[in-house]
Amino acid sequence: MKLLILSPSFHGYGESLGRGFAAAGCDVTTLRFDSLTSVREKVANKLLSELPERLTGTSQVVDDRASARMVEAVLSQRPDAVVVIKGDRLSARVNEAIEFVGARSVLWLYDEVRRTRHTEESLDRYPQLVSYSPLDAAAFTAAGRACLYVPNAFDPTMQPMPRQIDRVLFIGARYGRREQLMLSLARAGVPHLAVGRDWSHHPFDRLRTWQWHRPAVEAERDLHRIDGYALTAGAPAAINIHGDQDGFTMKTFEVPGVGGVQLVDRDEVAEFYEPGEEVLVFHDEDELIDLSRRLIADDRWGDRIRRAGQRRTLAEHTFGHRAREVLKLWA
Known part of the structure; x- marks a missing residue:
């Protein structure tokens, strides 16, 4: 299976999940949709996104630039399946691209949905949900959504030498x-x-x-x-x-x-x-x-x-x- 993972940068967990799918036999590509690679990008994000959110109490719902990059990736790679991790700032255009190439899709939530910006409408874009939260999984199922409870995990490829401390x-x-x-x-x-x-x-x-x-x-x-x-x-x-x-x-x-x-x-x-x-x-x-x-x-x-x-x-x-x-x- 040719699998595309669209993930936040958060601590590299998208890559860890990708290695898990690779170990299970998939051909995996992992892309970070919110990657800020330069100092200029990081400063701009602080001033143009984080600061207005703190001052106004409102947040940007959709990241148009990230969504455009992910649409291009889906259309160019034409995967068999797509796993979107969190994905609450991606627009419906990403899901339309997934449907266009005929790929199956899953939304993977490693946090409670209440901590995300997802709405009923954005959740409706995914035929299958995966959640680490047993309460969310039960609530999604009761509401008629297909949801699989999957706990978080460990990446066994990351085994460093211990750094000894006495604290x-x-x-x-x-x-x-x-x-x-x-x-x-x-x-x-x-x-x-x-x-x-x-x-x-x-x-x-x-x-x-x-x-x-x-x-x-x-x-x-x-x-x-x-x-x-x-x-x-x-x-x-x-x-x-x-x-x-x-x-x-x-x-x-x-x-x-x-x-x-x-x-x-x-x-x-x-x-x-x-x-x-x-x-x-x-x-x-x-x-x-x-x-x-x-x-x-x-x-x-x-x-x-x-x-x-x-x-x-x-x-x-x-x-x-x-x-x-x-x-x-x-x-």
């Missing part, structure tokens, strides 16, 4: 509950590290996030995904904090996938891993502090969890496994 790690955006938990570690004197532009004290990161405030936690600037994996693999533990999501984050599978010890905030992770053996679950600040301290002090215990979690991930939770589930739709 409990969090990588990701800074939301309220995440800040609260990292501050609790700091106040308890637990060695810790938060990584990301929202945590970084660097002046450039404060400016590009439109926010000067930073909490009193140890922090580093953004890392490339592979470098974050290296840090995850070498830390005593990596924290996975969800908030108001009902689906499980990519990190749920990435932390054990790279050989890290996952501290996760949901008992429901038992759908994928055995708590206490393959991952560790915490329910409040005190439990997070206690588990963190024990993992720093007892690396042999942590190593047993690393090995078990990684085995489970590679056996059941890679992008190749998820791709095969989607390919069954077209069998």
